[in-house]
Amino acid sequence: MFVGHYAASFVAKGLEPRASLALLFVAAQFLDFVFFPLVLLGGEQLLLLPNATQATHFELPFMPYSHSIWAAILWSVIALMICRSLLNLSRTISLLVCFVVGSHWWLDLLVHTPDLAVWSIFSSDASKWGFSLWNNVYLSFATEACILLFSVAFYLKKTHPKVKAGRYLIPAFTVLLLLIQLLSNFGDLHVHSEAAFAWQAMIAFTAFAVIAGILDHQRSGGPAKNMNT
Numbered sequence: 001m002f003v004g005h006y007a008a009s010f011v012a013k014g015l016e017p018r019a020s021l022a023l024l025f026v027a028a029q030f031l032d033f034v035f036f037p038l039v040l041l042g043g044e045q046l047l048l049l050p051n052a053t054q055a056t057h058f059e060l061p062f063m064p065y066s067h068s069i070w071a072a073i074l075w076s077v078i079a080l081m082i083c084r085s086l087l088n089l090s091r092t093i094s095l096l097v098c099f100v101v102g103s104h105w106w107l108d109l110l111v112h113t114p115d116l117a118v119w120s121i122f123s124s125d126a127s128k129w130g131f132s133l134w135n136n137v138y139l140s141f142a143t144e145a146c147i148l149l150f151s152v153a154f155y156l157k158k159t160h161p162k163v164k165a166g167r168y169l170i171p172a173f174t175v176l177l178l179l180i181q182l183l184s185n186f187g188d189l190h191v192h193s194e195a196a197f198a199w200q201a202m203i204a205f206t207a208f209a210v211i212a213g214i215l216d217h218q219r220s221g222g223p224a225k226n227m228n229t
């Protein structure tokens, strides 16, 4: 899953408008922020494979430290501890970050082919799950688009623009995310190495978090203010 992960961020932000949307964007891709550096270091495996599924051009044969169910639980707890002890965030915000980190695995479960280890995670015959929506590009795109759109609608309902531009910026950003998803699902493979893929993903995820944080500052939680003054 790609931009659909941000559905968890928007829902969490809608539930607790004092939380940082940038932090929730990082949380949504936290497991991938663990995965891609490990790919670069050789600890986990991503193999480019054109048309591996209808929606993707890669295989994920080995990722026990980032995308096994046990790793997902462990990273969620670590995220909770970082939020509480290092960032001094409230219990509510820390718990939401923890759930958003964990949500990555469950959302990946919908679209991935069986590559998410649940048992014997380091062994070559690990039992792995994945509901394989990627095998149907229309269904996988529709799933990501729907959950993102519903979550943004919830976020827009729970927060209010501080300035007029605040009305349009997040919807425009959502359209941009969906266009990038469209290109990723229906476009050709444009990267020529696993390392390039990893760098591209990490840069994109970081940029999305920064943009989300900036745009979210144009909105606030609580009662709507009169925008016509």
Ligand SMILES: [Zn+2]
Residues within 6 Å of the ligand: 001, 031, 032, 067, 104, 108
């Ligand atoms: Zn992932």
